[in-house]
Amino acid sequence: MEGKANIQDVAKRANVSIATVSRVINNQGGVRKQTEERILKAIKDLGYIRNAAARTMKSKDTKTIGVIVPDINNPFFPSVMAGIEQKAREKGYFAILSSTNESPVVEQEILKNFIERGVDGVIITTANENGDHLKQVHEQGIPIIAVDRSIQYYDVDTVLVDNVKGSYQAVQHMILQGHEKIAIICGPQNTTPGRERFIGYKKALEDYNLKLDERYIFQGDFGERSGYQGAHQLYSLEERPTAIFSSNNLMTIGCVKAMGDLDWKLGEEISFFGFDDVDIATFLNPKLSVVSRPMHALGELAFQLLHERIQFKDPVPKREYKLSPELIIRESCRLRYPNNSPDGQSLKK
Amino acid sequence: MEGKANIQDVAKRANVSIATVSRVINNQGGVRKQTEERILKAIKDLGYIRNAAARTMKSKDTKTIGVIVPDINNPFFPSVMAGIEQKAREKGYFAILSSTNESPVVEQEILKNFIERGVDGVIITTANENGDHLKQVHEQGIPIIAVDRSIQYYDVDTVLVDNVKGSYQAVQHMILQGHEKIAIICGPQNTTPGRERFIGYKKALEDYNLKLDERYIFQGDFGERSGYQGAHQLYSLEERPTAIFSSNNLMTIGCVKAMGDLDWKLGEEISFFGFDDVDIATFLNPKLSVVSRPMHALGELAFQLLHERIQFKDPVPKREYKLSPELIIRESCRLRYPNNSPDGQSLKK
DNA sequence: TAAAAAAATCTAAACGTTTACATTTAGGAG
């Protein structure tokens, strides 16, 4: 009753030795039916729950993995987490989550704590792509999986989204709708996603023989404000673009706000494609077309890779996966020439 | 190097006994400066990290609290979590988070796991307000704090939002703007929030001598679709309301969508107030006025209460806190009579 | 300089499991 029953108490009550109780708890078999039932009853009567700390001390593994995200308020991460948790539960693992608030210091603390707790593995979207702080984890032989952001210093398995492909397809879609003056609102070029999404844009233009026009490239910082500014700047051009690709969710929001303020008719005067789905997307009129990242799948895959590493400690070389994002075509991106066919001139690949 | 250094190894290397090392690790003082430095160096050299499992086994407490939320994808919870984590970190505690997906079964599993791990306390927004599944936790003497949803069976400390006050103030605001035909889109009356928000609405009307009009009460289910239907139904009335109060975020979204479809001019023909801030609120034109819940504060308070319980195990009676929500006045709620003053007749309190 | 007091350090016993290995028991075979 007093919440302190241990294996001894159970053993005593069932009139067996602790070894037998242990065998029942972990169903290892080799216990007579009758005895097992007696023990099970004792466990129930005493409300016995096994002490994980003691267990861990002997058997080393904890059946627990640690997950570290940089910003729990960014809806992207809870979705990934959901994927991780689902797979983890299936395999009898338990996931504990912590958020760093983009602080490398906090991240380090959390990692240390995870090691102390003896997690069997770590899934992390790091706040410090450099990665030297993962040294301790690595030295303890704890497998690591990087999600969404790669880690430079150590060779860890990595699960990314194919940013290049995503932006390529979005821009391609606009091109096939007949657009030729397609602008991009870029993310910071010193981040992987920022760079890659720009590359996809360039590649699409190139493949369809459209030339890169500096005027249509706006350098943003992934923040809402810069999206707003970007739209304003593009609007102020003599020769306005007919379509805009925005490199992330926040800039998309800023951008659409600006369009509202400028009375720049979305879907009519200006087509639009955003990277990352946003709540407001289906809310606007017209609804926004976006590139959506497979967040749940990202999480599932991350756990799967981790699980393999945990089971087979052999030094398999680093693996890197890129998941394809999905194009969600809604209404914000319309045919350049609603009534005529495009001239087709530059559309040959 | 081999990631397996223990306190023994450190002791050996520093030429002291493990007791002294332990004292240094936990800085309990009583160690000569010189010795301490030697030990610290040994720890560093060996990359020693203390084994939490072993530690827990002796000293009982884990400096860890478990947090359980029903739906990690609902932005409300990550915000609360952020508040919890911040306070926890300040006090040297570590928070582990798990999501139940609104499944009582999963919740039970997680709780068991938390007990096994020996968490010092639990903060929970339960998927099962009944609460009998918390029996085990209770029996182990582990303190529990309920957040946002109360728990019937056991007397646990509870941190709620003052739903009555929030909706009261919102409705009051609309009344003071001169509205008299104020509709409500209710949440389910078998949930605490649904009931309480309706009570606030009724109370406000009563206090200002406005009579309750059945036609203006729409029974929703907290889902987006019901908000949409609600707006439609209210629009179809011969005598339409001039203002609407929506009881939660999702119904707000549905509601506003409907208004768009109906071309029911928000802020002009129809004023609006929602419970819970939503992303789209500042995005619409006019911007939505809403009741905002102090999520961060909720989390902070929850941890604070838990911490007290952990420290002083005395059986203090159950405490219940209601935090005041905040009115965010934006633009969706306008004066009923922009040019004339309201007739004032029914406005005396 | 010796004894007393204070400070630093050490020894050893838990904590609650798991698990190799030892022992007992049950059930047949002879």
Add this chain to the structure above:
DNA sequence: CTCCTAAATGTAAACGTTTAGATTTTTTTA
């Protein structure tokens, strides 16, 4: 009925800490 084998159960030694209480060292006092 005895012996043998296999199955069931028990014994005891870890695992890596923390922490009383014992012991040693250092400092103070006379």
